[in-house]
Amino acid sequence: MSENTWAEVDDYLAAALLPPDPVLDEALAANAQGGLPAIDVAPTQGRFLHLLARIAGARRILEIGTLGGYSTIWLARALPPDGTVVTCEYFPAHAEVARANLDRAGVGERVEVRVGPALDTLPDLAGPFDLVFVDADKEHNLDYLEHAIRLGRPGTVIVVDNVIRGGRVARATDDPRVEGSRRMFAALENDNRVDATALQTVGVKGYDGFLLAVVR
Numbered sequence: 001m002s003e004n005t006w007a008e009v010d011d012y013l014a015a016a017l018l019p020p021d022p023v024l025d026e027a028l029a030a031n032a033q034g035g036l037p038a039i040d041v042a043p044t045q046g047r048f049l050h051l052l053a054r055i056a057g058a059r060r061i062l063e064i065g066t067l068g069g070y071s072t073i074w075l076a077r078a079l080p081p082d083g084t085v086v087t088c089e090y091f092p093a094h095a096e097v098a099r100a101n102l103d104r105a106g107v108g109e110r111v112e113v114r115v116g117p118a119l120d121t122l123p124d125l126a127g128p129f130d131l132v133f134v135d136a137d138k139e140h141n142l143d144y145l146e147h148a149i150r151l152g153r154p155g156t157v158i159v160v161d162n163v164i165r166g167g168r169v170a171r172a173t174d175d176p177r178v179e180g181s182r183r184m185f186a187a188l189e190n191d192n193r194v195d196a197t198a199l200q201t202v203g204v205k206g207y208d209g210f211l212l213a214v215v216r
């Protein structure tokens with residue numbers, strides 16, 4: 001099995017399960033136009049996050065790592081009319097592209113984009129959030145998990161993306177992004193505040209995976 005097969009199957013699944021979505025296509029095009037890296041979640045994963053938010057009945061969602069707002073659109077669309085998303089982004093240029101994408105997608109009014117290092121903007125937030133999606137600088141995954149728990153309530157769903165990194169997570173490494181996830185997994189060994197699992201994934205974005213946790 002090669003990366004080509006994973007991508008081919010992802011395309012097949014997306015064609016079968018995801019309706020054509022010019023708004024999301026436009027958002028990705030705007031990201032490319034704005035020079036943003038193509039590190040958004042895959043379409044099937046965006047849909048997964050969307051379904052998860054609906055299953056959880058989420059009304060307040062926190063996202064850490066906005067980029068151009070592709071995953072934010074998926075999440076915002078899962079909300080009831082009075083629901084809100086707060087999304088944190090380091091770079092003003094990314095946030096600007098995201099704001100335009102969110103407005104064009106018709107969800108701008110229910111999304112607040114907080115600009116700056118998330119470790120600076122998160123402490124001012126008050127919970128509870130019903131779902132937290134962590135997808136920023138992987139070095140700080142443990143800090144973000146701590147904030148997610150602080151800002152959660154029993155039942156809050158937490159997803160932390162890119163925690164497998166081509167399988168490198170299983171061994172100590174000098175890659176700070178892998179070590180960020182390893183620190184998080186080590187902390188979870190003795191953490192009785194959440195129930196968690198992690199799933200490995202393959203697809204158009206390669207071999208990776210995510211942590212899924214629920215606050216007790």
Ligand SMILES: C[S@@+](CC[C@H](N)C(=O)[O-])C[C@H]1O[C@@H](n2cnc3c(N)ncnc32)[C@H](O)[C@@H]1O
Nearest residue numbers: 040041065067070071089090117118135136137
């Ligand atoms: C993987 S991308 C997010 C992709 C987005 N969730 C999506 O799927 O469309 C990670 C984003 O996190 C942002 N980021 C990196 N470090 C950050 C920090 N310390 N605080 C807030 N955002 C940060 C990056 O600038 C980048 O836009």
